[in-house]
Amino acid sequence: MSRIGVKGRDMESLLYMGKIKSVNVEYCDEAKKQAKVVATLVTGDEVETECIPVRAAGKISIVIKHYLRMGVDKMIIQEGETKNIRNVDTEEGEDETENQQDS
Numbered sequence: 001m002s003r004i005g006v007k008g009r010d011m012e013s014l015l016y017m018g019k020i021k022s023v024n025v026e027y028c029d030e031a032k033k034q035a036k037v038v039a040t041l042v043t044g045d046e047v048e049t050e051c052i053p054v055r056a057a058g059k060i061s062i063v064i065k066h067y068l069r070m071g072v073d074k075m076i077i078q079e080g081e082t083k084n085i086r087n088v089d090t091e092e093g094e095d096e097t098e099n100q101q102d103s
Contacts, residue, residue, distance in 0.1 A: 003038065003048045008060045011039055011047060015064050016072065018042070023064045025057050037061050 006014075014020050020039045028034040028051035035057040038048045049057065 003046045006047045006049060008049050011037060011049060011060065015067055020064060023061050025061045
């Protein structure tokens, strides 16, 4: 299976959309100075970054792992879940223009 190449910020965007299941870091060279972040999507596909410095790859990986642990993907409003959402800025019967100052 071939992997899809993405930028680190694009991989984080996939995370925010709830598409990443797991993440790992793979070294690109024997000196272990370059690495790439490999993420498995919920569809089973894999995406990877280009070879970047190990420190940067580690930071991207850690951020994604922390967000996965916190369950960020479960906090995203999915299509079809919007029927119970309403404006929470105002209470029932309250007029939004009621407390505006006259200039």
